[in-house]
Amino acid sequence: MQAExxxxxxFKFLGHSQSGHSVVMDGNGGATAPxxxxxxxxxxxxxxxxxxxxxxxxAKQAVTECVASLSTERRETAPxxxxxxxxxxxxxxxxxxxxxxxxxxxxxxxxxxxxxxxxGEGVEMTHSWEILE
Numbered sequence: 001m002q003a004e005x006x007x008x009x010x011f012k013f014l015g016h017s018q019s020g021h022s023v024v025m026d027g028n029g030g031a032t033a034p035x036x037x038x039x040x041x042x043x044x045x046x047x048x049x050x051x052x053x054x055x056x057x058x059a060k061q062a063v064t065e066c067v068a069s070l071s072t073e074r075r076e077t078a079p080x081x082x083x084x085x086x087x088x089x090x091x092x093x094x095x096x097x098x099x100x101x102x103x104x105x106x107x108x109x110x111x112x113x114x115x116x117x118x119x120g121e122g123v124e125m126t127h128s129w130e131i132l133e
Contacts, residue, residue, distance in 0.1 A: 015039075040082075048109060051107065052104050059097075063093040063096065083123060096131045
């Protein structure tokens with residue numbers, strides 16, 4: 001996998017992915033676009049959500065919605081890395097089995113989500129979940 005990030009102006013950067021997609025990032029705290037750290041957080045949420053939805057579908061669960069809400073703690077001094085990340089999965093569906101929801105959410109962070117597993121090497125990664133009516 002490869003990517004390129006090009007400086008546009010001031011603290012704006014344009015990232016190009018190998019698959020041909022582009023995204024603007026703002027190194028000025030996210031004033032005009034997501035900051036690089038926000039992109040990392042969204043990547044963790046996206047990657048883990050894929051695992052949760054796929055896991056529920058594989059388990060024959062009738063999932064209709066999945067929202068991952070991420071919260072973090074960061075170091076106060078540079079480098080301002082994440083020290084803790086929590087992903088809360090709110091899922092909806094028909095007769096979802098709480099045990100299966102709990103398992104696929106845990107499996108994502110512990111076994112499958114490559115972004116979370118990379119972050120987990122230096123960050124305390126936790127999760128929670130709920131089934132919405």
